[in-house]
Amino acid sequence: MSSSVEPAPPPLSGRVLWIGGSSGLALTFFEEVGLRCGETFVCTGAEQVQPASLRRLSEECEALDATDQRDPALQGARSRSLQYTKLDLTDAASVDMLFTHALPAIITRGDGGTASQIETLILGARAPLMSNDVAQHTAMLRHLGTLLDRAADHGVKRILHISSVAAVNHLRAQRGESEEDPLPPLDEYQGQAYDLYKRGCEDAITEACERRGLRHVHVRLSAVFSNDPSCIQVNAIASMARVGCYLPVLLDCNSSRNVCVALRLLLQRLEDEPERVRQVYYYTRPWGPPVPCTPPASPPPTCLLPACVPAVPCRALP
Numbered sequence: 001m002s003s004s005v006e007p008a009p010p011p012l013s014g015r016v017l018w019i020g021g022s023s024g025l026a027l028t029f030f031e032e033v034g035l036r037c038g039e040t041f042v043c044t045g046a047e048q049v050q051p052a053s054l055r056r057l058s059e060e061c062e063a064l065d066a067t068d069q070r071d072p073a074l075q076g077a078r079s080r081s082l083q084y085t086k087l088d089l090t091d092a093a094s095v096d097m098l099f100t101h102a103l104p105a106i107i108t109r110g111d112g113g114t115a116s117q118i119e120t121l122i123l124g125a126r127a128p129l130m131s132n133d134v135a136q137h138t139a140m141l142r143h144l145g146t147l148l149d150r151a152a153d154h155g156v157k158r159i160l161h162i163s164s165v166a167a168v169n170h171l172r173a174q175r176g177e178s179e180e181d182p183l184p185p186l187d188e189y190q191g192q193a194y195d196l197y198k199r200g201c202e203d204a205i206t207e208a209c210e211r212r213g214l215r216h217v218h219v220r221l222s223a224v225f226s227n228d229p230s231c232i233q234v235n236a237i238a239s240m241a242r243v244g245c246y247l248p249v250l251l252d253c254n255s256s257r258n259v260c261v262a263l264r265l266l267l268q269r270l271e272d273e274p275e276r277v278r279q280v281y282y283y284t285r286p287w288g289p290p291v292p293c294t295p296p297a298s299p300p301p302t303c304l305l306p307a308c309v310p311a312v313p314c315r316a317l318p
Contacts, residue, residue, distance in 0.1 A: 012271055015042060019123050027054070096146070126197070144205065161216065172184065179280040202218050
């Protein structure tokens with residue numbers, strides 16, 4: 001019996017700019033999910049030079065391209081590329097120069113393209129998780145609208161915002177929360193700097209995208225752990241083993257690889273079927289056994305993530 005091999009999914013058509021692309025989640029995306037032949041991702045970070053981990057991944061992309069070119073079916077295909085540039089979201093000049101100076105320099109040097117060919121923007125930058133530096137949060141929020149305006153001016157079409165359950169106050173028990181539920185009043189956040197920052201990000205991104213006509217989606221993640229021993233969530237899980245029974249709200253954790261698979265599917269859906277993408281998704285681990293979601297023949301937008309990753313519902317379950 002002959003077995004048919006499914007064709008490889010097509011690459012994203014335009015370049016992707018990942019703000020905060022030197023993060024642990026971004027590294028997991030490139031290591032575990034990877035770039036398809038023909039894709040270009042440009043990452044930004046606070047580091048002055050490309051971090052060693054991204055440099056290693058960039059070299060691996062070049063090695064894969066060399067292998068692909070030996071395949072007659074792939075000869076002449078556009079290469080995959082992982083590039084880096086510094087961006088300081090707290091600095092107005094750095095934000096202003098991103099699309100006019102920084103991106104054209106590295107993209108033109110890389111493959112002769114232009115900054116206007118960036119079609120998708122992933123927003124994942126944040127202040128340190130435990131930071132109470134209100135001035136830093138305020139500066140980042142102030143320049144976020146400028147960044148999105150510059151992106152729209154240079155042809156960006158869609159925004160994927162890596163948000164957090166903190167945007168709806170992570171100290172409040174979020175059992176049975178729905179994407180349709182309204183955001184809580186700001187006075188319920190009790191001055192929590194990080195939660196207010198994530199809420200402010202969602203508000204600023206929604207306002208700018210609606211004003212400029214950009215497709216956008218917020219993905220509210222619970223805690224994400226990785227295989228990095230220094231990961232704050234890994235340490236938190238270790239602490240919960242000892243003191244979790246005394247906490248009023250348990251920490252909901254998920255694998256960064258699971259999250260990255262969902263992000264890849266969302267990127268593809270935003271490009272291919274944007275009308276089926278909701279503005280907000282929760283991506284959390286359900287309490288109790290995983291409950292697969294069996295979508296109907298024509299799944300509504302709320303089934304996007306469950307249809308693709310059956311064991312992980314897209315919203316918090318009771």
